[in-house]
Amino acid sequence: MRQLTPEALNPAILNVQYAVRGELAIRAEELRVQLKGENHGLPFDRIISSNIGNPQQKGLDQPPITFTRQVAALMEWPALADIAPDAFPKDVVARAKELHEAIGSIGAYSHSQGVPFIRENVAKFIEERDGFPSDPNHIFLTGGASAGVSLLISMLISVPHKSGVLIPIPQYPLYTATLARFNGVPLPFHLDEAADWAISIHDIEAAIEKAHREGITAKALVIINPGNPTGALLDEDTQIELVKLCEKHSLVLLADEVYQVNLHKPTTHPFTSFKKIVSQTQSPVLLVSLHSISKGVSGECGRRGGYFECTNFPADILDLIYKMVSVSLCPPLSGQIGVDTMIRPPNPGEESYDLWKKETDEIHATLAHRTKTMSGRLNALPGVSCVDSPGALYLYPQIRLPDQAIETAREAGKEPDAFYALQLLHETGICVVPGSGFGQKEGQWHYRLTCLCPGVEDYVRKLEEFHEKFLQRYSGAN
Amino acid sequence: MRQLTPEALNPAILNVQYAVRGELAIRAEELRVQLKGENHGLPFDRIISSNIGNPQQKGLDQPPITFTRQVAALMEWPALADIAPDAFPKDVVARAKELHEAIGSIGAYSHSQGVPFIRENVAKFIEERDGFPSDPNHIFLTGGASAGVSLLISMLISVPHKSGVLIPIPQYPLYTATLARFNGVPLPFHLDEAADWAISIHDIEAAIEKAHREGITAKALVIINPGNPTGALLDEDTQIELVKLCEKHSLVLLADEVYQVNLHKPTTHPFTSFKKIVSQTQSPVLLVSLHSISKGVSGECGRRGGYFECTNFPADILDLIYKMVSVSLCPPLSGQIGVDTMIRPPNPGEESYDLWKKETDEIHATLAHRTKTMSGRLNALPGVSCVDSPGALYLYPQIRLPDQAIETAREAGKEPDAFYALQLLHETGICVVPGSGFGQKEGQWHYRLTCLCPGVEDYVRKLEEFHEKFLQRYSGAN
Known part of the structure; x- marks a missing residue:
């Protein structure tokens, strides 16, 4: 043969x-x-x-966060709460029980978009973080942020070698790899190293125009904030300008925000989500905001967990995203419960709080x-x-x-x-x-x-x- | 906008x-x-x-298999083995310790192809099942069989709307969904309901010829054995004929064998893997054999675990598969350890054996x-x-x-x-x-x-x- x-x-x-x-x-x-x-x-x-x-x-x-792993161990073998009742803090037992009632066995497929109860919790987390409403039906739990990026870019590349995505340089190579796989065109714009890797709106505009001259349509703008590999944080004024730019050019804004809690100088360099900026400015821009349990203080890369939230997406597009994720059945339950413990850590006064802190x-x-x-x-x-x-x-x-x-x-x-x-x-x-x-x-x-x-x-x-x-x-x- | x-x-x-x-x-x-x-x-x-x-x-x-979940609980929180030493059978503690030494934290990314130790165990399982050698470097652990199918089909569709894959009708719709997504052409052949859903080599040949007349190249043949949705099992003579057919037409054989232990009449309708047939006949055919923890008696759908083994694949193609899986980082560790417990159940004489049996x-x-x-x-x-x-x-x-x-x-x-x-x-x-x-x-x-x-x-x-x-x-x- x-x-x-x-x-x-x-x-x-x-x-x-x-x-x-x-x-x-x-x-x-x-x-x-x-x-x-x-x-x-x-x-x-x-x-x-x-x-x-x-x-x-x-x-x-x-080290992994003990609270996360204790909840996960009880989800794996719920009988443990009775067999070894003294081995776990009370709030861990209560949390695992609550999750088990909502989910059932973590050996079962969940809703393809992710367990509804966990999506509701993610929506509350986003509301508390930003001060604006979030809809659990617009949230998709994923097997890490990469899975979400790959899905969304593959959907947006409508014409091979003619649909482009604006990406910062330097970038995380997932973006160029995904574009290459789906015959999309990377449209690079350089970050300014001398200005601590700042973004220039002018350079993005120039990249859009260059693409246009070459017959390529820019479909989306990727922003990684905090930056990878640069570690830079955007200020809100720049974020507002970026949102306006996406409005002007009808770009989907892909906000990779997986490092949102990795802040080394939070007083001078705080994190503001694009969801908050879009909500504050009442922008109609189509925003996808991605988060992950692999980074932050969680560091649970091996669980493969994360989510993305779609803002201002029409219902028919959300239906198509749902259809595509349903072919892959569901994200790993281990990652889904990892998302839940990340966005719902122990509260002050609960038995696990001090250790978690x-x-x-x-x-x-x-x-x-x-x-x-x-x-x-x-x-x-x-x-x-x-x-x-x-x-x-x-x-x-x-x-x-x-x-x-x-x-x-x-x-x-x-x-x-x-x-x-x-x-x-x-x-x-x-x-x-x-x-x-x-x-x-x-x-x-x-x-x-x-x-x-x-x-x-x-x-x-x-x-x-x-x-x-x-x-x-x-x-x-x- | x-x-x-x-x-x-x-x-x-x-x-x-x-x-x-x-x-x-x-x-x-x-x-x-x-x-x-x-x-x-x-x-x-x-x-x-x-x-x-x-x-x-x-x-x-x-119910989930207790052994699987006990090992998983200890992998989530290894300190449990000391905190609640009487809660677990001794072989479970030993198994979790062995896995923990090989893997480290299940919160870390593994090798993109899957934990080497688990791939070695899968190779041993295949060798014992079939009586022929298996190479851990030709095995890819996956997030369920679907992830493997999607990857392989996306690689094989070389010319949009001109590359085809032969699929049985009725089929599991993952195949048509994946072909649609990657612009491949489904080349259907009907199973014979009156003969308990038997496969006709003649019908497959006819489907290849029809495709050829339409300018479409058949790249691969999908066989689901035991069948989904039919539940049919192939006899070895038919399997040999199918392998020869793939040789003749240079087709990659995609053997979906995820139901291999779901046998209701094992005496009259046993399962033989395509790996065994290909090895026995010393066929040069390119075979991908897929397995999963979601079915069988394991039923661990929510973990998202499985593997595929490539037989007779050239090194450069294996390197390309590795490159593609590396972009997704790694399969969920929860699924990987699920594969390990599925293919290495407790042995007779070990403390967990009776309950497992x-x-x-x-x-x-x-x-x-x-x-x-x-x-x-x-x-x-x-x-x-x-x-x-x-x-x-x-x-x-x-x-x-x-x-x-x-x-x-x-x-x-x-x-x-x-x-x-x-x-x-x-x-x-x-x-x-x-x-x-x-x-x-x-x-x-x-x-x-x-x-x-x-x-x-x-x-x-x-x-x-x-x-x-x-x-x-x-x-x-x-």
């Missing part, structure tokens, strides 16, 4: 790129296997996966401390500049590389920042993602690293030592 | 149909809400969702009893014929409807079987799926119902009484 070749597959598949789990991450997995052997010959003992925001991974071990305070403080330490120390290195991110889980330092390094990289067929990151991996075990995976201006080089790490001092020292050695190696002086 | 209309969306989305959660299911949800009100005015007190194979749903309450024996016996009772009684009704399914979770009775019913249905703009099913729902609360959702020969009418129900006697009586009333209502005699 004829063998199957990549050329016989959907060509869109071949164009998909996803650097977060790309070449560097695959090489890191190989090294991880090599480390298990005796006499592995590597100059480090562990891989530190700073390529992905995965707080609970081995070696990082950000202590755990979440510690996670916030640790992240803020690490981010500040890492950005400060990286900034002090020769040829490195790093915006001190007020939010999210990442830093995106710019590295100015010696000409000789750039030439050597080019000769090896690598992007210079990928070349740098591969050497970093091989010499320290630290896996980061080259900026070429997120996008950057021509001739600039970056990498993204998470602010999740074991022992920040030791970790930063490794980054520093490597960087200095790298500069020496490729300086004109040798 | 311009309003978003369905016409401005990807036109493929509009063509997607998924009857299992379609009109009937949506109406059933509305009635379920109505039932909560006082004086609901409906002639029944509960909705029985026989439209979907969802064993643990409220009202059906097939009792629970699974009961589920098997109940399903076999219900299927036999339901098919026997349905067969005895005037105008109904129903193959006595040896496998899976469904029956697919054919109903011969009075001309007057057909005319009335047509006047109401309904398919006659949807018209029948809607009346069944409104009069009894039983929700089934009309045959038009699965496919049937012109002029024939069917419906699919699950063999999951509370109290089979009472349930079948409702079906009988409704059917006789329906015939009276539309017989020429009134």
Whole structure:
């Protein structure tokens, strides 16, 4: 029989790129296997996966929130509440009982849009956060934010290679990967690194016009706030301008707000949801706001849970979204109950509250401390500049590389920042993602690293030592 | 701003149909809400969702396997093993410890292809089942079988509206829905109801030739074994012929084997995997075999877990599949550990074994009893014929409807079987799926119902009484 070749597959598949789990991450997995052997010959003992925001991974071990896991354990085996009545706080038992009555077995498919009771709770959470009404019927629980992004972009690409989506550069590569898969056109606009990664309305307008000249219709605008990989936070004036821009150009606003509680400087850099801005300004703009349990202080990536809320969507479009999610049956119940515990933490006075407060305070403080330490120390290195991110889980330092390094990289067929990151991996075990995976201006080089790490001092020292050695190696002086 | 209309969306989305959660299911949800009100005015007190194979749903309450849930509870909160040491059998504690060491926190992303340790266990399970080697690197854990089907079909459709996939009629509508979404062409071949839904190689050849004449290339053949909705099981001779057919026409064989342990007559109608047939015959055919934790005796639909194994796939194609799953990050860990407990049940002599045996024996016996009772009684009704399914979770009775019913249905703009099913729902609360959702020969009418129900006697009586009333209502005699 004829063998199957990549050329016989959907060509869109071949164009998909996803650097977060790309070449560097695959090489890191190989090294991880090599480390298990005796006499592995590597100059480090562990891989530190700073390529992905995965707080609970081995070696990082950000602890899960106890309340979340206690409720989940009782949902798995409800008889436990009777078998081991003293093992659980009373509010946990009550919460699990309430959820069990609403859901039944977590081994059953739920409503395709998500358990109605949990959607009602999400709507209340949004109302309390923003001060404006939210409708549970306009909320879709998902298997993480990525599933929602993929669904929505696949629906919006109406004409292959002619429908575009505006995306910030640098961006989270899920967006370009999803556009490639569904033959949509990425319409990039650059964030201003010198202004702490600010958005320029003018640059977005220019991207829309450029697309128009090329016969491409902009269908949606992606905004990631707090930013990934930049960690930047939008101010409300900019948000209002962005909403007006979407109105003017009939763009669906895709607001990726999964880092909304990862705020390291909440006084000077608070988070305001786009839902609140749209409600306040009574804008008719079509808004999708995405949230997730994978980030924040929850860090429950493995459960695959999240939601998106549609604002100002016509009923027939909501019906179509429902039809599409129904083909996938339902989001994982483990993720759905994870959403519920995230948006309904214990209240003051309840038995679990103190522990919950202590755990979440510690996670916030640790992240803020690490981010500040890492950005400060990286900034002090020769040829490195790093915006001190007020939010999210990442830093995106710019590295100015010696000409000789750039030439050597080019000769090896690598992007210079990928070349740098591969050497970093091989010499320290630290896996980061080259900026070429997120996008950057021509001739600039970056990498993204998470602010999740074991022992920040030791970790930063490794980054520093490597960087200095790298500069020496490729300086004109040798 | 311009309003978003369905016409401005990807036109493929509009063509997607998924009857299992379609009109009937949506109406059933509305009635379920109505039932909560006082004086609901409906002639029944509960909705029985026989439209979907969802064993643990409220009202059906097939119990989860205790072993599965105990392991899962300990994975959620590992400290429980110390806090309540007497609450769990020793083998459960040992199993959870082993999994925890291999995985770490279930709140972390795993390898995108699934936890390596669990894939190794799946490979051992397949080797023991079939007697042939299996490679963990060729196994992809998924969020249920549907996720795998959707991914694979989306990759195989290389030319929109010109790449086809052969699907049995009747089929599980996931296949047509996925083809519609990715602009693939369904190439139907009919199963022979008079021969207990047998497959005819000749009919598949005819479908390939017809496609060829229309400029459509058949890329893959879908086989559902045990069948859905038919419950039929293939014999090995037919399986060998199907493999040869795939070789001859260079078709990828997509073997949906999610009902492989739902066997009601295992002596006369055993299950043989396509992996075994391909291995035995040393066929070079590209095979994807799909399995799930949602069916079988596990019934863990809500966890979203499953796997597919690729046989004879070239390395570059496996790399592309890996790239695509990496964009979705990873399957839910709750589903992954569900796969592990399904394929590694307790062994004889271990503390959990007796209970596991009792629970699974009961589920098997109940399903076999219900299927036999339901098919026997349905067969005895005037105008109904129903193959006595040896496998899976469904029956697919054919109903011969009075001309007057057909005319009335047509006047109401309904398919006659949807018209029948809607009346069944409104009069009894039983929700089934009309045959038009699965496919049937012109002029024939069917419906699919699950063999999951509370109290089979009472349930079948409702079906009988409704059917006789329906015939009276539309017989020429009134």
